[in-house]
Amino acid sequence: METYTDPAESLLMVLREKLGLYGTKAGCGKGECGVCTVLLDDRAVNSCLVPVGKVQGRKVETIENLSRGGKVHPIQEKFVEKGAVQCGFCTPGMVMSAYALLKENPRPNPDQVRVAISGNLCRCSGYKQIEEAIMLAADKLKD
Amino acid sequence: MILKAPEKNIRRYGKAEGTGYQSPEVWSKVTGKAVYGIDLNLPGMLYGKILRSPYPHARIKKVDTTAAEALPGVRAVLTGAKLESKPFGIAVEDELPLAVDRVRYIGDEVAAVAAVDLQTAVQAIKAIKVEYEELPAVCDPAEALQEGAPQLHDNFPGNVAWQRELVRGSPGDAFTGADLVVEENFTVPAIHQAYLEPISCVAVDDPYTGITLHTALQSPDAVRKIVAGVLNYPLSKVHVSGPVMGGGFGGRVYGNLKVYILSALLAIKSGSPVKIQLTREEEFTAGRPMIAAAIQMKMTVRRDGTILGREADIITDNGAYSAQAPWVSKTVSERNDSVYRIPSIKTRVRLAYTNKIPTGQYRAYGNQAANFATESLIDMAAKKLGLDPLEMRLKNCVREGDITVHGLQIGKCGLDECLKAAAKEIGWDQKKEGRGYGLSVAIHANGSLVFDKNFRGASALARLELDGRITIFTGEQDYGQGTHAAFAQIAARTLDVSPAQVTVESKETKTAPFSTGALAMRQTTIGGKAIQLAAEDLREKIFKTAAELAGAPVTMENGVMCSISGQELALAEVAYYNHSATSGLSMTGEGKFVPEESDYDESGYGNISIAYSYAAHAVEVELDKTTGALTVHRLVAAHDSGRIINHLTARGQIYGGVAQGIGMSCLEGYLFDEGRVANASLAEYKIPTALDLPEIVPIFIEIEDPAGPYGSKGLGEIVMVPVLGAVANAAADAAGVRVTGLPLSAEIIYQAISGWECEQ
Numbered sequence: 001m002e003t004y005t006d007p008a009e010s011l012l013m014v015l016r017e018k019l020g021l022y023g024t025k026a027g028c029g030k031g032e033c034g035v036c037t038v039l040l041d042d043r044a045v046n047s048c049l050v051p052v053g054k055v056q057g058r059k060v061e062t063i064e065n066l067s068r069g070g071k072v073h074p075i076q077e078k079f080v081e082k083g084a085v086q087c088g089f090c091t092p093g094m095v096m097s098a099y100a101l102l103k104e105n106p107r108p109n110p111d112q113v114r115v116a117i118s119g120n121l122c123r124c125s126g127y128k129q130i131e132e133a134i135m136l137a138a139d140k141l142k143d
Numbered sequence: 144m145i146l147k148a149p150e151k152n153i154r155r156y157g158k159a160e161g162t163g164y165q166s167p168e169v170w171s172k173v174t175g176k177a178v179y180g181i182d183l184n185l186p187g188m189l190y191g192k193i194l195r196s197p198y199p200h201a202r203i204k205k206v207d208t209t210a211a212e213a214l215p216g217v218r219a220v221l222t223g224a225k226l227e228s229k230p231f232g233i234a235v236e237d238e239l240p241l242a243v244d245r246v247r248y249i250g251d252e253v254a255a256v257a258a259v260d261l262q263t264a265v266q267a268i269k270a271i272k273v274e275y276e277e278l279p280a281v282c283d284p285a286e287a288l289q290e291g292a293p294q295l296h297d298n299f300p301g302n303v304a305w306q307r308e309l310v311r312g313s314p315g316d317a318f319t320g321a322d323l324v325v326e327e328n329f330t331v332p333a334i335h336q337a338y339l340e341p342i343s344c345v346a347v348d349d350p351y352t353g354i355t356l357h358t359a360l361q362s363p364d365a366v367r368k369i370v371a372g373v374l375n376y377p378l379s380k381v382h383v384s385g386p387v388m389g390g391g392f393g394g395r396v397y398g399n400l401k402v403y404i405l406s407a408l409l410a411i412k413s414g415s416p417v418k419i420q421l422t423r424e425e426e427f428t429a430g431r432p433m434i435a436a437a438i439q440m441k442m443t444v445r446r447d448g449t450i451l452g453r454e455a456d457i458i459t460d461n462g463a464y465s466a467q468a469p470w471v472s473k474t475v476s477e478r479n480d481s482v483y484r485i486p487s488i489k490t491r492v493r494l495a496y497t498n499k500i501p502t503g504q505y506r507a508y509g510n511q512a513a514n515f516a517t518e519s520l521i522d523m524a525a526k527k528l529g530l531d532p533l534e535m536r537l538k539n540c541v542r543e544g545d546i547t548v549h550g551l552q553i554g555k556c557g558l559d560e561c562l563k564a565a566a567k568e569i570g571w572d573q574k575k576e577g578r579g580y581g582l583s584v585a586i587h588a589n590g591s592l593v594f595d596k597n598f599r600g601a602s603a604l605a606r607l608e609l610d611g612r613i614t615i616f617t618g619e620q621d622y623g624q625g626t627h628a629a630f631a632q633i634a635a636r637t638l639d640v641s642p643a644q645v646t647v648e649s650k651e652t653k654t655a656p657f658s659t660g661a662l663a664m665r666q667t668t669i670g671g672k673a674i675q676l677a678a679e680d681l682r683e684k685i686f687k688t689a690a691e692l693a694g695a696p697v698t699m700e701n702g703v704m705c706s707i708s709g710q711e712l713a714l715a716e717v718a719y720y721n722h723s724a725t726s727g728l729s730m731t732g733e734g735k736f737v738p739e740e741s742d743y744d745e746s747g748y749g750n751i752s753i754a755y756s757y758a759a760h761a762v763e764v765e766l767d768k769t770t771g772a773l774t775v776h777r778l779v780a781a782h783d784s785g786r787i788i789n790h791l792t793a794r795g796q797i798y799g800g801v802a803q804g805i806g807m808s809c810l811e812g813y814l815f816d817e818g819r820v821a822n823a824s825l826a827e828y829k830i831p832t833a834l835d836l837p838e839i840v841p842i843f844i845e846i847e848d849p850a851g852p853y854g855s856k857g858l859g860e861i862v863m864v865p866v867l868g869a870v871a872n873a874a875a876d877a878a879g880v881r882v883t884g885l886p887l888s889a890e891i892i893y894q895a896i897s898g899w900e901c902e903q
Contacts, residue, residue, distance in 0.1 A: 022182040023175020025389070027339045028423040032825035035339055063175035076173045083163055083791040086623030086799065088172025089179060089340045089389030114833040121825065123337050123390050124623050126798030127833040 007053025011045075012036045014052045015062060023063040023092050027121075034120035037093035038062045044100035046119070063092035066099065075099055075137040082133040086124030094120045098134045106142055110135060163791025164642045166621065166628045168387070177387040180343040180359050181420055188345060189218050191409045191419035192264035193401070194254040194271050195429060196246035199498035199818025200280035200293060203244050203253065203273060210270040211256060216263040219413035220271075221255045221405070231373050233397055234469040235304060237296055238501075240373060240404045246275070247295055247463035248498050249818050250429035252401050257409040257417045282818050284460040284495035285437065295463060295496040302496040304461045305469035307476065309746065311548050312487030317452025318443050325523045326441035329516040330884040332812030333435040333460065335427060336505050337830045340389020342399045342430070343420035346406035353380025354407050359388030361396040361620050362660030363652050366403060373404050374411070385650035388622035392803070393504040395622075396662045397466060399430060427823035431503025432813060434468050434494070435460040436475055438516040444524045448535040452487040453480065453517075459494045464501035468494055470594075471502070471509040477747070479513035481547035482558070482586040482757075483539040488548050498818045506803060507860040508663070510587055511867050515808075515885060518583040518868025522875065532582055532872065533566050536759075540584055550748040551586075551755065557783030557844040558584060561759035564842050565781040569761035578776070579764045579877025583868030587861035588752035589851065590665025592741040599740070601670045602656045605634060605677040605732040607685060609722060611702070611715030613638060613645045615677065618658020619670035620649055624859050625792025626666050630674045632788050633852045637678035638685075640702040640714070664857035667788070668754055671852035673736040681732025685717055688730065692720045754850035756857050757783040760801075760865035762837075766877035771893025773874055774837075775805060778866065781842040785856035790843070796858050797841040804866025806831045812886050 005014055010029075015021045015038070024047060027033035031046040038047045039061040066073040075098050078084075085091050094117060101108055101116035108116065113134045114127070122130065171177040208220045223241035230236040241252050254271050258264040279293040286292055287302040295302055318324060344358035353376060360366050363383035371381040388395060402419050409417040421430070439456040459472040476492040521539075525532040537559055545553040562584060566572075574580055592599045604616040615634050621627035631645035638645075649655050656673075659665065685704075689697045693706035704712040721730045743749030763777040780797050787793045810829045814821040822828045847854030867885070875881040880895045893899070 016182075022178070025179070025340070026181060027341065027389075028825055030423070030824065030826070032423075033339055067174040072170070072174060079173050080165060080169050081163075083165065083625075083795045085165075085169045085172050086625075086795060087338070087340070087388060087390040088169070088177055088623060089338075091172050092175040095173065118832045118834045121339060121830060121832065123339055123392065123803070123830060124799045125795060126800075126802030126831075126836060126839060128798040128836075128839060129795055131833065 005052055007051060009052050010048050011038070011050040011052045011055055011060065012047040015047060021062050021064055025089055025092055034097070035090050035093040037096045037120060039096060039100055042100065042103055044097045063096060066095065074140045075102070075134065078133040078137040078140065082129045082136060084125060084129040084133040090120055090122040094122065094130055098137065102138055102141060106138060108138060164628050164632055164789060166631065166647070172387070179340055179389050180357070180386045181340060183345045183357050183386055183418065185345055185347065185416040188416040188418055189257040189259060189413055190261040190264045191255060191257045191406050191417045192268045193252050193405060193419065194268045196242065196249060196251040196253055198246060198275055198277055199249050199282065200278040201246050201275040202278060203242060203246060204276055205274040206254060207272040208254065211267040214263060214267050214270060216259040217256060217267045218259065218415065219257040219409045220267065221408055221412065223253070226408070228373060231369060233369070233466050235465045237299065238464045240401065240408060248500055250500060251463065252405065255405045255409055257413045280498035280818055282497050282499055282815060284458050284497050287495040287497050288458065288493060295498065299496060303493060304465045304496050305472060305494040307473065307492050309490045311748070314452045314454055314487040314489035317487040321443035321451060322446040323444045323524060323527055324441055325444070325520050325527065327520060327523065327883050329438040329440065329519065331436045331512040331515060332885060333432045333502060334505055334807055334811055335430060335432040335813070335828060336392040336394030338390025338392055338394055341421045341423055341426050342395070342402055343418060344403050344406045345416055345418040346403070346410040347416045348407070348410040353382065355382045355384055356403050356407065357384050357386060358398065358403060359385045359395060359622065360398050361391045361662060364618060364657050365660060366397055366400065367652060369400060370403050370407060374407055383652045391622050391661065392506045393508070393662065394431065396504060396660065423825060424823050427828060428500060428820045431466045431501060433505035433509065434471055434502045435813070436509065436512045438512065440516045440520060442520045442524060444528065446528060448525065448528060448530045448538050450483055450485050450539050453485050454489045457492040459492065460499065461494045461496050462499040462501040463496065466501055466503035468502045471504050475509035475513050477549055478510045478586070479517045481549055481551045482541060482584050484541060484545060485548050499815060500820060506800065507587065507864050510585065511804065511807065511864045514583060514585055514864050515867040515871055519871050519881065519883065522872045523881065533562065533571055536562055536582060536584055541586070550750055552750040554754060554850060555785070555846045555848040556757055557846040558757040558759065560844045561757055561781035561783055564844060565759040565761035565779045568779040568840055568842060569763055569777065571761065577765065579766060579873040581762045581869045581872025581876055583760050583865035583872065585758045585861055585864035586755050587664055587864060589668035589754040589756060589857040590663050591751055592738055592753065593743045593751050594663065596740065598659065599738045600736040601658055601673040602736065603673040603677040603734040604656060605681040605734065607681060607714060607718045607730040609715065609718050611713055611718055613640065615645060615647045615674055616655055617647060617649050617670060617674060618655040618660060619666045620661040624796060625789055628792055629667055629788045630671060633671050633674050634678040636853065637675055638682055639699050644702060664756065664860040667855055667857050668851040669736060671855065673734040675734065675852040676736055677732045677734025679732070680734060681730065684730050684732060685714070688721050689717045692717060754848050754856050756861045758861050758865050760869040762869040762873040764870065764873040764877050766874065766892065768896060771889040771896060773809060773887055773889065773892060775809065775870060777838045777840065779840045779842060780862065781844060782858060782861065783844040783846055784858040785848040785851055786845050786854035787843050788853065788855050793843065793858055794841050797862050798839050800859065800862025801839050801866055802831050802836055804863035805836055805870065807885065808867050808870040809886050810835065
């Protein structure tokens, strides 16, 4: 995808305002809440902290990519199954952090899951059902 | 003749709740398709920005907007002097849309602009020149109440926003010659709801429809009433259209009225839609957190552990303007009294204006602050008397049939069972070496009969669609608590269809029944009852029409009706038959749930709710005595919220509410440097992460309460109440000394165990 923009703009602003990808949320603009998490070359980053100039030629994956063609990703499926989605505002970022974790470590233990999502704040869920969903998704993905 | 479907044939979807039915909205959320307030973008939309006071208290001498108005791209500039507004408010009327001659906190709204983009709006704000004359400020609520303190509002002398003194029973006698009196001063800081989506609003002014506020609210009708009053618009010309809400927790009941009013005023002035979105910093510095409270409390107890009386002198910190602080202060001052059989009480509560951020409400409405104080005193008394804290609570806790000291009528009540279950699960009788244990109990009302005595219940509509699906129209809001899933289940159970056949609509005030909204833990019990009644009414109509169509009485199972002669009728067929017979009307059931009036009197004595929920929490902690760091290992949350409609979402409420309770107990709280918020970011105001929480064990004591739909009651607020007392008691058990100020940070605990005082 090509877009012409100020290289100092944040990746988050470009995703949302220039490319219309509103699935990635904005909560603080300072890398504190994690709702803007996307994958940059397979690693989870806070897109609000990434100047878009640094992204040239690299792979960015957002929540929109996970359910292309109407099929949801097993992580998304398990989030729903386990009740891990409440207000849902942290969910896209949370799903992307889980996605990054499972790419790097397909068989995480619960401690590793908690560490992987510790940069993603959630005020609704107490994280328990999110953790359960990610563990279950890992199980499903390895089959 | 109308024949009701025989009971035995009805498939109980309510019992299939273990499968965890969820509202289809979760699929939009999990795929990133859900549209939240911050995502909204309308054609021709302008961006609004607010200029705020840099001083805690100052006189505005002059506001010059010439340079801002001259900036290309600026479409509207508002100042207080140019607006003709009367004071407005929620509990008391003490606010103006923009300050006219005085600012009262750092963050007070002074001017607002709308421009073609955010950068221009920010530039315009910077171009406004304001001359201030600083005034002496008062930031401590106790100082604010003293004579000679700087006065904030002319019509609230002595800086008293609200106060109440209350005596019930004979507290004087109770304290005379008592076996034991325990007494302590407790402090709870102001707490932000910390919903992750900052508040935003897109206001549209249209000559035909009036004002539409595109913003997510827990109580849209309450807000549009106030906004209509301020704008001087007819109520039917002010609408709220709700996008998906990124968290509420009480913070979006009235939300941020200034944002809605100013975006509307800018939209009117500019003629274009205007979006105002708060930054995270504005959320922390100009939002509406819950009041801080200083609670001086004493309790008198007989040698055998029977509570005889309770006295409290409470000062709550209102900040510069009063959103819901009087109501929250009232809850702090009395709700927790009703969890025990306390014969006599004496209470004074004073809500003081200070030059700080105004305050609103948070999940549980301050009941949790009182829980921290009362439950701490119970453990202090038990320790002094050599009693088991569990036994002392069992001895005093309320039971079915009781009328509490404030007149609350205790109906179905599983509080003692909750206590026993929580204590058993935490291992109360097999405590581990080196760990601390604590208990706490709570009561919380399911909505209020007295908040508006003329509007005590809820209503709903259930409409049969032409395709045989059911649409429920309600003003009760869902932002992830699972309310709408529960409503679909209630309607489905009544109509004997699958919950997936039911759609719940609530976000447009143009079509939703007027509602009190998502507050006071009322939605499941009161809103749910209205939905049950609407579905019952629709069921009657369906049976009547189906019998007409079939020419014979019908029974129904799983959404299919069957006549006595064996003819099967789908709901869609009945819908079409009615559609044709009425030339287009939909078959609609009306649900009107109007609870009986309360015996509530002038002194505030009486039954305030149709039902109460109960909880007991037990906590196991570990304390690192070299650093003071407290680790909460395990928390058992035993709840009587009647029959649980949906265990999956109910568990979610417990995990999430307990997490907020842990946050308030151990991490959270506003810090002020004079009037300035010293921790106005999520890095400094720390809410729990996935690494900060204990193992949480939910237990449901399911005692059917006939007050609610299918025996169910509210859960969403009470979940966080007992956490505070339980954690404080466990920390005291582990430390050997008691910390009486929240949060229980390592620093404060270390000071307590070492006896060191750290200079701030």
